[in-house]
Each structure stands twice: as structure tokens, then as C-alpha cells.
Amino acid sequence: MACRCAAYIGENGAGHYVKMCHNGIEYGDMQMICEAYALMKGLLGMKAPEMGAIFTEWNQGMLGSFLIEITADILKQKDPVTKKPIVDVILDTAGQKGTGKWTSVNALDMGVPAPTIAESVFARCLSAVKEERVAASKILKGPKKKYRGSKTALVKAIHDALYCSKICSYAQGFQLMREAQKEYKWQLNFGEIAQIWRGGCIIRATFLQKITEAYAKNPALANCSSIRISTRRCRRRRRTGARSSPSPRVRRARPTFSSSLAYYDGYRSARLPANLLQGHAIFFGAHTYERTDQPRGNSTTSTG
């Protein structure tokens, strides 16, 4: 059954806002796919058509989406001039049209953590300074050992890391829309948003169906819904996903994978080290702080 691909979102620019968040998530998706590709290419030496076949396979499962589908197509396509895979002749510098940046800036303004989306924007910025990177590559060194483990296991781990990172990134996007809803007094229907993103847009990810179902059950679902609804699966996959972190001496940059994992680990921490940061603030002259043994909102005056 085809999904609906359009709906009325709300007043005063709500539709534009939701579209912006969609694009921020899309930036994240694209960068994560690039990281999966870079790990397979860099650590396993896989060629473009072989990776294309892997993406075709992934497109049948939980990762199924428009971007995974076209990634498979791109990887299989040949350059008419050189007959090499087209992806091997495209320069590795990406620009941006701004919507991923707007999402990141807005997240910063709203005080909502959206680190995966921001990392995907910064990854494009870093790709743009090609000449500098080429120069730096001759000076700055890193571990050079080759990956010697099982190829099948690493490909599976990369799949799982991609899937779990995706969940974290979507959670950030939905968290941002939730805050925007409060700020702008909208009545967003998150289940419906997930549904139209499933139906017709660039994301079109299979797993959005799970978000729709979760919101159908509970329209006031707590923050980070998409992580929560996928907990069991993510927990299982995360165990293998963690293995996608290659041994310390076999590295490739994977900013959105790392950032998503840090987000997950931070969000599931009842206690974060921000108490020390508050300690710093006391020293700077902000002479009140909240205590663990007092209700929130009660400020204590520092004697320090």
C-alpha cells in the first residue's frame, strides 16, 4: 500500500520548518552513507560495484530508503569517458545549499542537541578544503595497520552502525520539531510527519513506519521517541554496531557514526559530568548552583 506523501502540517510556517528538519535529517543520512562507504572501501578495499551490491541488499531490510537505493545505483554506474566507476572519478568535495546548516543553527538556538546533523554539515565543510587536506595528509599521520578481521562481520557491523546512527539522527530531528512546537505553539502530528516522509520525499526510509506506529499508540510520546521505540533492536544491533569501531590502529574518519554513539551514550546517562562544569562556573563568579540533594530550581549560594 502506498503511503500518503502530503499533509497539512500547521500554521505560521510549520510546514517550512518540518521540511527544514527533513533536510537536516537527509544531510545526516547522506553523510552516514558516505561513512559506511568509506569504511568498506578503506578498511576492506572493496570496489564500487561490490559495494553497490551490498547497498542493494541493505535496501531490502531495515535500512531500506531512497538514499540507500540510489547509492546502490551510483556505485554500479560507470563513467562513460574512462569506463571506471563514476564514483571514482567524482571529486570528493561537497557544497551545501543551506538547509542542513539551518537545522543545525536552529538546534543550537533552541538548545536542542542535534550533534549528528551538525557533524554532517561540518563534514561537508571539511571536504571543501581539498588542497589543505592533501597537504595535511603528507604531514599528519595516523595508524596504518590493515584490518585483518572477518570481512562479513565488518560489513554487518557497518550496516548496524549505520542503522543505529540513523535512529539517533532521526531522534534528534524529532526532538527539534518537538521543541519548535512548544516555541511556536504548533500542534504537530509527528506520526503523520513520519508517514509523509515515508511516502514521498528524499528520505523515504522504511523504518519511519515504526515512528508512525509509535506515535499512533501514544501521540504524546516522550522525547527521543525513535530511539525508544527501537530500543530492543538497537540494543542488539548496537552491540555489533560498536564493533564497527575498528581497532585503534585501523582508522577512518566517521564523524556522524561517532557523534551518534556519543549522543546515545549521553542520552542514556542519568548522570553526566556537567556538575564539574557547574563547578567551573562557580569559580568564574556565578555563585549559585543546584544540588543533587535539593529539588530542581532551588539554588544554593557558593561559599567558594
Add this chain to the structure above:
Amino acid sequence: MACRCAAYIGENGAGHYVKMCHNGIEYGDMQMICEAYALMKGLLGMKAPEMGAIFTEWNQGMLGSFLIEITADILKQKDPVTKKPIVDVILDTAGQKGTGKWTSVNALDMGVPAPTIAESVFARCLSAVKEERVAASKILKGPKKKYRGSKTALVKAIHDALYCSKICSYAQGFQLMREAQKEYKWQLNFGEIAQIWRGGCIIRATFLQKITEAYAKNPALANCSSIRISTRRCRRRRRTGARSSPSPRVRRARPTFSSSLAYYDGYRSARLPANLLQGHAIFFGAHTYERTDQPRGNSTTSTG
């Protein structure tokens, strides 16, 4: 010899801009210190006074700075009410006054990668949703194995990870000022900026002296100078720094450490996977791309 702590920076808000970047770097420094603390506390079960002694020791070396010094003081201080270490009774939620956010937003606007600084802002945002985190900690699980390696080795690795992350973060800040200089037609003296930050401000980091010296040798020093000048030391430390990444089953959130390492690995990559991202863009309808076998600036029309 005491360093100068003030200087004329430039016209049209240059001083304000440089101060903003200082604060962005300071946000990064504070968060990195929190991550070092969280790793020692969480993985090694170290108590506040013991960690205080470690920070006092670190303050004598390459990490020497005002923030490391006051961290030691805070960790040694007792709460007058409960007689517990003060840091243990402070609530783990941090606010922000905005300057770290401004730096991150401006980096996004300028297209300069400053992921470590942005992660430090997002870490504060995540700390603020305490109730959500407490709820999530009961649902979202992660690896639970205890760290069983050498304590001394791990503490040393945390030191090195902190130092290398700091280099990456400062590099981002200087890269941002360099772009701002072009944008606003300033004539910034980066060596002098490093010197006044060394002399009197919240950062006051010993290793800024190396940045000053590097700019004294070469005022037109290429981007990411602070990484480059510290290459040899960083390379050596990075090897151990990488070890601070505990085994996959022993995890704590360390967003700025991860982000700095991804930045380092990205910056030293002559080839990043953004070519695949350009492949995506071709599919979306942006029908030109640059090729690896053509000079930059020559666009090729896609036949796809």
C-alpha cells in the same frame, strides 16, 4: 616572565569576534575536562580528591592552564553541609550564556568545520534534560563490562586524549578566525592573539606559547596551524590517546574527544567520501560535478 594580556586586535568588531572565538574554545576546554573526569570516575571509580591530585599533576605539563588548575581545586573542595566533595553534590545540568553557541553558529555560517566546539555546546543542551536522561537510563542500555586494564595506562591515555583533542579544538578556533579575517578584511595577528590568551583570560593554556612561536616564524602559517606545529608530539600522543577509547563494551559518552579525533582523521584525509555525496546530488538533479582527472573549477555535465 609574565605574558602580555591585552592588545589592539583590529577594526570593526575584530576584538569582539576574537573574544567570541576564545569563549568557543573555552567551552570546548571545559567539556573536554568533564569528559576526562567522567572517564576516570566512571571507568576507574576514582574519587574526587584523587582526581584532583591528577589534575594538579597535569597542570605542571603540556595541559597547564587556568581551567586545569581550577578543576584540581574544585575536585579537592568539600561541601560545607555534607562534607562530601562539592563536585558530588552539584547537579549535572549546565546552562550556557551563548558565546559557545555564537561561535558554533558562526562556524556553520562561514562553512568552517568547528565540530568539537559545537559538540561542547550540544553536550550542555543534553545535560539540561536531566529528567529525560534519568528516564532514558532505565530503558536504553549499553555495555556494562568493567574496565580491567592498567589504571596508570588509562590515566595517561586520558591525559593524551585530552591534550590531542585540545589541539584539534584550538585549530578549529584559529581556522575560524582566519576565515573571518578574509570575510571582514581584518589583519589579525594570530601569534599575538595566542599570546594574550596565554597571558590573561580564562584559557591561559601553556601550549598557546607554541602557537605564538609558530606564527612568529611564519605569520602566513597555513590553516590548522596548531595541529601542524604539534604534529610530532600529537602523533606520539595520539597513539596512546587512541587507547583512551576503552574497549567497545566499556563506554562513556565522550562527544568532544570523539569529535576531535574524527576532525583529525578527516583533516589528514587526502580523499574523503564526499564524492559519493556528490553522486547523490547528481541523482537529485544537480547535473554537474567536478572530476578527479580535471582541474578544480571545471564542471562536467552528468549524463545520468
